[in-house]
Amino acid sequence: MATYHDIRRETGLSLATISKYFNGGNVLDANARAIADAAKRLDFQPNNFARNLRSRRTRSVGVLLPNLSSDFYLSILAGMERRLRARGVTMLICADHAGEGETEDAVDFLRGRMVDGIITIPSTRALPGLRRAADRGIPVVAIDWPAQGVVSDAVIIDNEEAAALAVQRLVDRGHRRIAFIGNSSTWTLRARERGARRQLARRQVSLNEDFIISTNLSVEGGRSAMQKLLLLKERPTAVICATDATGVGALTALAESGLRVPDDMSFVGFDMRRLARMTDPALDTVSQRVDDLARAATDLMLMRLDPDAPSLPPQTVVLHAEYVAGGSVASLRRS
Missing domain, CATH: 3.40.50.2300 (Response regulator)
Structure with missing residues (x-):
């Protein structure tokens, strides 16, 4: 069975870097790719259960969305899942179910599953539950708009x-x-x-x-x-x-x-x-830019989950939209 030492021989990286990668810490992208490729070649399977028991972490992130029918939301989900899975972090997804009175239950459901953090496109109804989560030390990253009154990071579009x-x-x-x-x-x-x-x-x-x-x-x-x-x-x-x-x-x-x-x-x-x-x-x-939104939100959450990262005040990342021209705007200017 392959071990960290085998990956070290394959990559030339230190055991500390390899351990940090498998424990969700931030490492250079090139190093992350090298470790992931070596692990695949060696058929290395980390013992997640034992690791989670030692760290008292589940290595899972809850994702709370208004619904699961929007192409926009699903595209963000896909981008986040790829990046989180590459770092050994799983996603637990909940929908807001707007109008059904279930939003706070959804936040509490995620907390009950012992998620290490929550990424959300928040609704007003979700704010009380998100405040409780943040007050108990669960990192929250809001996408699309800052979660009012919640101590959280945010990724927004101008x-x-x-x-x-x-x-x-x-x-x-x-x-x-x-x-x-x-x-x-x-x-x-x-x-x-x-x-x-x-x-x-x-x-x-x-x-x-x-x-x-x-x-x-x-x-x-x-x-x-x-x-x-x-x-x-x-x-x-x-x-x-x-x-x-x-x-x-x-x-x-x-x-x-x-x-x-x-x-x-x-x-x-x-x-x-x-x-x-x-x-x-x-x-x-x-x-x-959905890929940029997903990347920024995921990177903020991974930073918060990294035990070696410095403790920083809430961060807000502002991204820019792009205008994609088609043929649906006529010119009214006289030549």
Whole structure:
């Protein structure tokens, strides 16, 4: 049976580095790959049960998400799982089940399974449970927005900048009547609407408040919002949808009305990269870099789980979205 000494002979690395890797500590990526490759060649299997008994750790991380039906959430999950598994850490996944009164139970469920840390896209309902977890020394990493009142690390997108990118693209192509479909229910959505408003002001484009539609964040909500815009005497020439679901609904309403994108209405979505490739024309979308989100959240959690890492105050990592141009924004500029 292979041992740490065999891996040391294969890699030339110290026993301390090899032990640190298998115990979830941070090691150089090149060293981590070398150890993982050697372990695979040698068919090395660490005794996780004995190690966990010694350390009183489970080498597992709980992941709490609003739901498990969003491509965005599932893509983050996939990225985190790859990186955690490479460090010998497993994931225990829970869904928020919004509206069913189970969120606090989900946090307590994770704590009951003795997870070493929690990574979450938090809801307001989850905050009390997350506060209790953090108060008991369980590291928490929040994705998408800072968990208010929770001592935690966070990985967020600059959502004001993201919305500004959409407005900038539309104004550059001659649009002045720009609508925005979203709502103010979350920190993220408030930042996106704020970013759109500020960029319109910077570009000296007057804002018609009738073009700001607040709706529930569903396909039907987006469909209803677009129907309201189409009933206006003076319609917008372009619309920005703040979520993928509202974007699908808005596009559905346009199709039902016999209107074409971008001939009759220009369109910019958020986080619709997969759908954007399937439509004709391809959709313009503001995209969060999911791989970067997953990597940053995982690295923060691994840092907190590393017994040799320095004790640092809560860290916030701010990432930037990218504008992916398709063919759904018409140019209104005269040649």
